[in-house]
Each structure stands twice: as C-alpha cells, then as structure tokens.
Amino acid sequence: MTEGYVELHAASAFSFLEGASEPEKLIERAVELEMPGMALLDRNGIYGSARFHTSAKRNGISAHVGAEVSVSSFGPRLTPPAWLPHQHTPAPARLPLLCESQAGYQNLCQLITQFKMREPVKSEGSATWEDLQQYSSGLICLTGGDEGPLAAALARGGEEAGRETVERLVRTFGPSNVYVEVQRHYEREEEWRNRAASPSRSHAG
Amino acid sequence: MLRLRPELRVQPCVVMEGEPPLEYACSLNTKARNLGIAAGMTRVESETFLTVSVLSRSRIEEEAAKAALLECGGAFSPRLEAGSRDRAYFCVLDIAGMEKLFGPPAALARSLLNRVKALGIGGSIAISSNFHAAVCLARSQASRMDVSIIPHGAESTALSPLPLTVLDLSEEHAETFSLWGIRTLGMLAALPEKELISRLGQEGRRLRQLALGQRPHLFRPLESALSLEERIELDTPVEQLEALLFVVNVLLEQLIVRAASRTLALASVHLALSLEGKSSHLRTVRPALPTNDRPLWLKLLQLDLEAHPPQAAILSLTLTAEPGSTSKIQLGLFSPQLPEPGRLDITLARIRAIVGEDWVGRAVLKDTQQTEGFRLEPFEVPLASTTDSRRPSRHRVALRMIRPPEAVTMTVRDKRPEAFFFRGIRYVVDDTYGPWLNSGDWWNTTVWSLQQWDLVARARDDTLLCCCLLHDLRQGSWKMVGLYD
Numbered sequence: 001m002t003e004g005y006v007e008l009h010a011a012s013a014f015s016f017l018e019g020a021s022e023p024e025k026l027i028e029r030a031v032e033l034e035m036p037g038m039a040l041l042d043r044n045g046i047y048g049s050a051r052f053h054t055s056a057k058r059n060g061i062s063a064h065v066g067a068e069v070s071v072s073s074f075g076p077r078l079t080p081p082a083w084l085p086h087q088h089t090p091a092p093a094r095l096p097l098l099c100e101s102q103a104g105y106q107n108l109c110q111l112i113t114q115f116k117m118r119e120p121v122k123s124e125g126s127a128t129w130e131d132l133q134q135y136s137s138g139l140i141c142l143t144g145g146d147e148g149p150l151a152a153a154l155a156r157g158g159e160e161a162g163r164e165t166v167e168r169l170v171r172t173f174g175p176s177n178v179y180v181e182v183q184r185h186y187e188r189e190e191e192w193r194n195r196a197a198s199p200s201r202s203h204a205g
Numbered sequence: 206m207l208r209l210r211p212e213l214r215v216q217p218c219v220v221m222e223g224e225p226p227l228e229y230a231c232s233l234n235t236k237a238r239n240l241g242i243a244a245g246m247t248r249v250e251s252e253t254f255l256t257v258s259v260l261s262r263s264r265i266e267e268e269a270a271k272a273a274l275l276e277c278g279g280a281f282s283p284r285l286e287a288g289s290r291d292r293a294y295f296c297v298l299d300i301a302g303m304e305k306l307f308g309p310p311a312a313l314a315r316s317l318l319n320r321v322k323a324l325g326i327g328g329s330i331a332i333s334s335n336f337h338a339a340v341c342l343a344r345s346q347a348s349r350m351d352v353s354i355i356p357h358g359a360e361s362t363a364l365s366p367l368p369l370t371v372l373d374l375s376e377e378h379a380e381t382f383s384l385w386g387i388r389t390l391g392m393l394a395a396l397p398e399k400e401l402i403s404r405l406g407q408e409g410r411r412l413r414q415l416a417l418g419q420r421p422h423l424f425r426p427l428e429s430a431l432s433l434e435e436r437i438e439l440d441t442p443v444e445q446l447e448a449l450l451f452v453v454n455v456l457l458e459q460l461i462v463r464a465a466s467r468t469l470a471l472a473s474v475h476l477a478l479s480l481e482g483k484s485s486h487l488r489t490v491r492p493a494l495p496t497n498d499r500p501l502w503l504k505l506l507q508l509d510l511e512a513h514p515p516q517a518a519i520l521s522l523t524l525t526a527e528p529g530s531t532s533k534i535q536l537g538l539f540s541p542q543l544p545e546p547g548r549l550d551i552t553l554a555r556i557r558a559i560v561g562e563d564w565v566g567r568a569v570l571k572d573t574q575q576t577e578g579f580r581l582e583p584f585e586v587p588l589a590s591t592t593d594s595r596r597p598s599r600h601r602v603a604l605r606m607i608r609p610p611e612a613v614t615m616t617v618r619d620k621r622p623e624a625f626f627f628r629g630i631r632y633v634v635d636d637t638y639g640p641w642l643n644s645g646d647w648w649n650t651t652v653w654s655l656q657q658w659d660l661v662a663r664a665r666d667d668t669l670l671c672c673c674l675l676h677d678l679r680q681g682s683w684k685m686v687g688l689y690d
Contacts, residue, residue, distance in 0.1 A: 083570065084570060085569075085570050085571065085572045086572050185642070186639075186640060186641055186642040187641060187642075188641050191641075
C-alpha cells in the first residue's frame with residue numbers, strides 16, 4: 001500500500017511534545033499500511049526501541065534502531081520567525097542517526113551515554129563534533145527535518161551554508177552513509193528547503 | 206462640599222445633616238455665618254435666608270476630600286497622622302528634618318496652605334513642637350486660612366488665650382469649669398495640679414497638660430495608599446453632555462493636581478455614571494501615554510461619551526484614575542517619527558467613534574494558521590529597546606492581499622488549476638506552485654481545510670498575473686486572496 005515506502009524518521013511518545021503514539025501503535029499502523037520496515041528515532045535516546053522491536057518482531061516487520069542526537073556544533077535549530085506568536089526555547093540542532101550494524105548500535109549508545117554524563121541539567125546536554133567523529137562508524141546519518149542541521153544552516157546562510165554542513169557530515173560519516181532527508185508536508189518553507197537541498201544531495205552521493 | 210463646587214464658594218452655603226424633615230445645619234461657611242445662620246438651624250430656618258445655598262451632607266465626598274488632604278500632606282512629609290473633631294478634619298505632619306527640602310517651617314506651612322487652597326479646601330495651619338498644641342491652635346483659627354507658629358517652649362503662652370472648646374471637654378467637665386469661672390486654656394493651666402487631680406481625677410491632669418502644651422503624644426503615622434478617586438452627587442439629574450463635562454472637568458482637575466503632586470500622570474480614567482432607574486454606565490479611557498493634559502483628557506472623555514452616550518439622566522459620577530509614569534520615552538535616533546501622543550489619541554478616538562471600538566489598533570497574529578488569524582490590540586508607543594532587529598536578509602516578494610477575497614471560477618485538470626475567470630477576464634495557468642495545505646479546528650464544529658496555490662497565469666492579451674488562490678476543500682470554492690508584484 002505504501003509502494004515500498006519505509007518510514008525512517010518516526011518519533012514515539014518517548015519524545016515528549018514531539019510524538020504521541022506508543023511504539024506498539026506505530027507498528028500497528030505500519031502493519032495496516034503494509035510497510036515492510038520502520039525506524040524509530042526518539043529524541044536523545046533509544047527509550048522506545050525495545051518495545052518497538054518486540055512489537056515489530058511479533059508482526060514480522062523489520063524494526064530499525066536509531067535516535068535523534070542533539071549536536072551543539074551545528075548551532076541552534078531552526079526557530080520560528082520572531083513575529084509569529086508561538087515560539088519555542090532555543091535548542092541545538094538534532095542529527096538523526098540510524099544503526100547499520102551491531103557496532104553502530106554500540107557507538108550510538110556510547111555517544112548518547114557520553115553526552116548525557118556531561119549534561120549539567122537534565123535534557124539540556126548535547127554531543128560535540130568530536131563525539132560524533134569518535135562514534136561515527138556503523139551509523140547512517142540523515143540531514144533531518146525542521147530540527148535538523150541542514151534546515152538550520154539553510155535558514156542561516158542559504159545554500160552555501162547547507163552545502164558546507166552536508167560536506168562536513170560526509171567527511172565524518174563517509175560518503176555512502178549520509179542521506180539528505182526530503183519530507184513533504186505541503187508547506188512552503190519545507191518545499192523551499194527541499195529544492196535548496198537537491199543540489200546538496202548530489203554532493204552527498 | 207464646596208471643593209467640587211467652585212461657583213458656590215462666593216455664596217453663603219449651609220450643609221444639612223439628618224433625615225428630612227428633621228434636617229439641621231451641620232456646617233456653614235463664613236458668608237452664611239455673617240448672614241446670621243448658625244449650626245443646628247433647621248432647613249426651614251436656613252431657607253428663610255433667600256441667598257443661601259443649601260446642600261445635603263455627603264459622606265462619600267467628605268471621604269474624597271480627606272483623601273485629597275492626606276495626599277496633599279503626604280507631599281510634604283512621609284509621616285502624617287489624621288483625625289477629626291467636632292465636624293472638622295485635621296491632619297498632623299511630622300516635619301522634623303524637612304528644612305533642607307522645603308526651607309524653614311514657615312515657608313513649608315505657606316506652601317502647604319497654598320496647596321490646600323488649590324484643592325479648594327478651607328483650613329489653617331499651626332506649627333508646634335507639641336502635637337496637641339498644634340491641633341488646638343489650628344482648631345481655634347480654622348476659619349482664618351492662616352499659618353501660626355508656636356516657638357519651642359512657648360506653648361503655654363500661645364495657648365493661654367484660647368477658649369476651652371478647643372479641648373473636646375465632656376459635658377460634665379465643661380459644666381464644672383463653667384462653674385469655676387474657667388474659660389480659657391491659660392486659666393486652666395494656672396490651676397494647681399494636685400488639687401485639680403483630687404477633684405477631676407487623671408482626666409484633670411490630662412486637660413491641664415493639654416492646656417500647657419506639654420501633653421506627650423505617640424505619633425501613629427498613616428500608611429496612605431495612592432487612590433485617585435473623585436465622586437460627586439449632582440444636585441439635579443443631568444442629561445446634557447456639556448453640563449456633565451463641566452463637572453468632569455472639575456473632578457479631572459482635582460485628580461491631576463493630586464497625581465502631579467507625586468510626579469505622576471494619569472494613565473487611564475474610569476468614569477462610572479449612576480443613572481436614573483438604578484442603572485449605571487461605565488466607560489474607560491486609556492490614551493497611549495500617561496498624561497496630565499486636562500484638555501486632552503476632557504476631549505477624549507467627550508469623544509468616548511459621544512460614541513457611547515448614557516441611556517438615562519445622570520445622578521452622580523465617580524472618576525477613578527490609574528497613575529502612570531510621566532517619564533518621556535526616548536525613541537531611537539533613526540526610528541520613524543511618531544505623531545504627538547495627545548493628537549494621536551484624539552485622532553484614534555475619532556476614528557474609533559466612526560468605525561467602532563474593536564476596529565482600531567495594531568494587528569497581532571493569533572496562534573493559528575487561518576488566513577484571517579489576527580486580532581487588534583490598542584496602539585502602544587514602542588520602546589527604544591524593542592526596535593526591529595530583523596535583518597532585511599533576502600529579497601522578498603511583495604504580496605498584495607485582497608480583502609475580502611474575491612471568488613474566481615476555476616477549471617481543474619488532474620487536480621491542478623488549468624484556467625480561471627477573475628474580474629471578468631479569463632486566464633490560462635502557465636505555471637503552478639503548490640498546493641500548500643492548511644487546516645485546523647478539526648476538533649471543533651468550525652473545522653476548516655484549505656489548499657493554497659501560487660499561480661502564474663496569462664490572459665488572452667498576454668497580460669501576466671502572478672497570484673495566490675485559496676481552494677476551500679470543504680466547500681469546493683476558489684478565491685483570489687492576493688496578487689504578487
């Protein structure tokens with residue numbers, strides 16, 4: 001029914017204020033849509049992965065493990081324009097990471113543990129560029145949506161800054177492990193980003 | 206009572222207390238006293254004097270006058286104590302240490318008296334190092350509107366010619382002293398203390414100390430909160446706006462004098478009118494900046510009342526003001542020049558009277574994606590610190606909104622616009638961008654769902670039209686909402 005589409009950037013209720021569905025409900029919906037696989041990328045943790053994986057196994061779907069990791073080196077995430085009434089507090093951009101192998105899973109867990117051990121206040125920690133370089137093997141990196149580093153760079157410095165960000169990611173994760181994420185919710189800003197990101201995609205390989 | 210009726214100050218006036226027909230004169234001015242009217246006369250007796258204006262006592266107006274007097278005293282000393290004796294109200298100021306600010310006590314008293322006169326209140330001022338001596342002396346010359354100073358140590362000499370009535374004697378003691386032939390404070394002070402105590406008890410000692418100006422007093426300063434409220438009950442019901450504004454003018458003057466004495470300005474004025482038939486009419490006027498400009502306030506109130514006239518004759522009115530800072534707002538050197546605040550307020554009030562209360566202000570976005578998702582807020586003068594720091598980063602396309610949106614007839618192929626009629630001209634779509642989806646209130650009966658399209662279209666005569674259209678998915682209608690430059 002989804003014609004081979006696999007959702008690789010879903011958030012569960014463990015990402016407070018960004019997801020509302022429990023991991024089992026996500027799998028239930030994937031079964032309804034006849035989706036062959038699905039990835040769960042919760043914010044700064046793999047809290048829902050165990051329940052997600054168990055439910056997926058029971059339903060014969062491939063569950064992919066991953067997480068959105070806050071990285072301070074990319075600067076603040078995209079914020080709404082100041083004239084809009086609904087604002088949110090500044091936060092670092094988040095990088096969606098998927099585990100490709102067991103080593104990748106170990107690296108993702110260590111990366112999260114490392115920056116969580118450093119954080120002064122709960123849920124305010126973020127990884128650095130050095131952390132990413134240390135634990136990059138076995139991980140697949142997406143450029144993210146609104147919360148991602150590519151959207152922030154495009155808004156900050158246009159296509160030039162976007163290209164630099166993608167190249168930086170390619171240098172860290174390898175040319176075959178970085179994918180430009182294209183989402184289409186029929187929004188003007190998102191469509192502009194998709195068009196701006198298209199040339200970057202060729203650089204990413 | 207005469208404070209809010211300046212036109213009556215030059216006439217003989219009597220204030221009546223009690224329930225009709227048992228009313229009696231409780232207060233009167235010097236001109237009435239000169240005519241031969243005395244306190245305690247009935248209304249019928251007073252009205253035999255043809256030129257006399259007879260007023261009814263109003264506790265509310267008295268309270269307002271007391272508040273005004275305290276306000277006035279508070280400008281000269283932070284410590285003041287108030288009381289009332291025999292229908293007279295007094296306020297005692299602790300002026301120790303005030304010389305550096307207001308000069309010698311005599312200069313302070315003079316400027317205080319001028320301030321009290323400006324409020325339209327009659328009274329006298331006495332300065333003494335003894336609390337009770339000052340009160341007694343001030344009471345004895347209440348009608349003289351004068352300042353008297355008792356030098357330190359000369360209290361008994363200054364008080365000796367005063368009659369015993371300044372002491373608030375009980376009837377029993379007054380009779381006793383009358384029998385003894387004691388009529389002045391000096392005569393009372395001359396009585397031997399022990400013998401007086403043996404006959405009158407400790408009360409005798411207290412009275413003797415008062416007569417000598419030696420009675421100690423524990424000062425209990427008032428903590429007065431600033432309350433800018435004036436109330437007046439009209440003698441006859443008023444229907445004409447001009448007549449009402451005449452009274453409002455007097456009340457406003459009082460409020461402004463009181464606010465200005467604290468270096469404040471009026472930020473907003475609430476007008477409460479009691480109408481015939483026990484109804485009331487409330488109005489609030491709030492200019493963009495606090496101001497003490499009385500003509501401006503009067504004009505704003507006039508425009509407001511013209512736009513919202515009361516439905517019945519007015520019996521009384523209360524004017525309450527909120528104080529605000531008088532400080533000027535420093536605008537940026539390169540920020541656009543704003544019109545003068547007073548003129549802006551009057552212009553806004555006039556526009557408001559024409560287009561309606563809710564249609565004047567600045568547009569503020571609501572937390573919604575709806576196309577008309579904004580509300581109006583009153584204008585505010587922006588602070589220098591909130592200047593727009595947004596950089597004019599990229600070139601932006603100007604969109605001219607069409608309000609209200611105009612209906613267009615659309616031909617669709619494969620769910621995409623192909624051609625449409627707009628203002629009688631047929632356009633063929635060259636290029637489409639979209640759709641951009643928008644929906645909301647799906648949890649409500651007012652659910653809405655829209656598709657937005659940006660189109661580049663061409664007319665038969667090759668005229669190019671870049672426009673933005675809305676497709677209402679629930680109603681199936683198409684509307685032109687804006688044109689791109």
